[in-house]
Amino acid sequence: MNSLQQFESLLNCATVEELHASTTGIVTQLGLEHFLYVVQVNVSLTRPYHFIFSGYPKEWRARYDEQEYAKIDPAIHHCSKSVIPFLWDRQRFSSRSAIKLIGEAGEFGLATGASFSVHGSRGDSAMLSLATSRKSKESKGDVVAMMGNAQLLTCYLHEAIQRIVLSKGPVPLNAVNLTERERECLLWAAEGKTGGEVADILNISERTVVFHLHNAGRKLGVTNRQHAVSRAISMGLITP
Amino acid sequence: MTDLALFESLLSCNTVSELHTRVGVITKQMGFEHFVYGFQINRPSAEPYQFIISGYPDEWWKHYCDSGYQKIDPVVSHCFQSVVPLLWEDLIALRPDSKKLMNEAKDCGLATGLTVPLRGIKGDFGLLSVAAERNVHTRKDISHSASGVQLLASYMHEAAHRLVLSSELGAECETVSKSISSQLR
Numbered sequence: 063m064n065s066l067q068q069f070e071s072l073l074n075c076a077t078v079e080e081l082h083a084s085t086t087g088i089v090t091q092l093g094l095e096h097f098l099y100v101v102q103v104n105v106s107l108t109r110p111y112h113f114i115f116s117g118y119p120k121e122w123r124a125r126y127d128e129q130e131y132a133k134i135d136p137a138i139h140h141c142s143k144s145v146i147p148f149l150w151d152r153q154r155f156s157s158r159s160a161i162k163l164i165g166e167a168g169e170f171g172l173a174t175g176a177s178f179s180v181h182g183s184r185g186d187s188a189m190l191s192l193a194t195s196r197k198s199k200e201s202k203g204d205v206v207a208m209m210g211n212a213q214l215l216t217c218y219l220h221e222a223i224q225r226i227v228l229s230k231g232p233v234p235l236n237a238v239n240l241t242e243r244e245r246e247c248l249l250w251a252a253e254g255k256t257g258g259e260v261a262d263i264l265n266i267s268e269r270t271v272v273f274h275l276h277n278a279g280r281k282l283g284v285t286n287r288q289h290a291v292s293r294a295i296s297m298g299l300i301t302p
Numbered sequence: 303m304t305d306l307a308l309f310e311s312l313l314s315c316n317t318v319s320e321l322h323t324r325v326g327v328i329t330k331q332m333g334f335e336h337f338v339y340g341f342q343i344n345r346p347s348a349e350p351y352q353f354i355i356s357g358y359p360d361e362w363w364k365h366y367c368d369s370g371y372q373k374i375d376p377v378v379s380h381c382f383q384s385v386v387p388l389l390w391e392d393l394i395a396l397r398p399d400s401k402k403l404m405n406e407a408k409d410c411g412l413a414t415g416l417t418v419p420l421r422g423i424k425g426d427f428g429l430l431s432v433a434a435e436r437n438v439h440t441r442k443d444i445s446h447s448a449s450g451v452q453l454l455a456s457y458m459h460e461a462a463h464r465l466v467l468s469s470e471l472g473a474e475c476e477t478v479s480k481s482i483s484s485q486l487r
Contacts (some may be wrong), residue, residue, distance in 0.1 A: 063444060065445045065446065066387065066389070066448050067388070067445070073386075109477055126332050142423065143423060144423065144460060145420070145421070145422070145423060145456045145459055145460055145463075146456045146460045147453075147456070180385055180421060181421045181422065181423050181424065182421060182425055183382075183421065183425035183426070183427065184386070184425065185422075185425070186425075187425075206306050209303070209306060209453055210448075210449030210450050210452055210453040211449045213385070213449070213452045213453050213456060214386075214448060214449050214452050217385045217386050217387075217419075217452070218386050220385055221384060221385055221386050276377040298424055298425050
């Protein structure tokens with residue numbers, strides 16, 4: 063694979079099915095068999111929205127969920143804290159449950175692999191895992207050799223999913239552009255200030271504060287102040 | 303040494319200038335004489351904090367900063383909108399001031415280039431650009447380099463994060479960044 067063109071084709075897919083077929087083609091070209099892309103969007107502090115795009119064996123996905131492996135998977139932990147790839151090295155699966163996880167993954171045809179992440183600016187973060195059933199030392203070398211392309215694939219796939227799924231989904235992932243005033247009002251509301259207090263701090267009238275909070279709520283797709291604050295925080299629009 | 307080992311070695315840099323030097327060596331090996339890395343962190347009630355490592359020609363970089371080009375740089379705006387790489391020659395429909403910027407860049411030795419958008423783990427914005435002095439690279443060559451540059455960007459960001467950005471909000475960081483920019487000058 064020597065061109066961005068192939069990745070760019072992902073951006074032209076109009077449906078999830080089409081995207082799945084193109085992704086499968088690229089993954090095969092990279093010399094791998096399985097892929098799993100998961101994106102989480104923090105639209106709410108308690109119930110994030112998930113979208114799963116799977117090229118994993120069904121049986122393994124079922125087993126993984128049943129055992130609640132997501133809670134202990136070192137790849138997930140790594141990808142939430144870092145932007146560099148995570149190679150599935152045995153020594154990185156050190157706890158007893160993680161050893162069981164990587165052992166079972168091998169039995170289900172995911173013996174060698176790596177995980178990649180991309181964190182969007184709207185509270186969305188995604189992880190792509192790629193795997194092969196081959197166990198040899200060379201297969202690990204192959205995985206290492208394709209890491210740059212895999213990281214590219216992660217970015218293109220995320221952009222494609224953004225276009226055909228997230229922007230049309232139930233979540234307000236269409237760019238939420240808060241004005242500076244809206245952001246300031248939300249920030250002080252998050253600090254527990256009343257409308258009157260925010261007005262004093264920003265040197266504007268209380269009516270104007272209400273106006274800005276109302277507009278921010280409309281953009282965020284919520285109808286009350288607390289919800290606007292929590293959604294803005296979970297989407298990373300304001301930082302506490 | 304595999305590429306990956308080369309990238310991983312960035313994580314053991316102890317200073318920003320060491321990181322600067324090593325990244326410069328890697329991008330040269332890839333066929334690009336110049337690079338720039340930039341990252342910004344949004345802060346509540348303050349201007350975003352920016353951290354930049356410039357491996358661009360001094361003359362151009364000074365001109366770029368003095369002219370406030372960051373605000374009209376089409377490469378920068380691409381990185382705010384997208385997470386996929388940009389080949390500079392694919393830029394179209396530029397505003398006149400952005401077009402002027404790209405032409406001036408060419409005159410200053412940045413004939414052709416590639417930019418990879420970066421996102422921190424909290425979605426903060428960043429980028430790594432690499433540029434070549436002469437237009438010897440075909441579109442295919444540059445496109446071929448994208449996977450390496452993409453991976454380099456991730457490792458460089460991780461290294462920069464460990465060195466500087468993890469304490470971005472502390473006053474400590476301001477001092478660090480000031481001493482870094484003076485080091486680089």
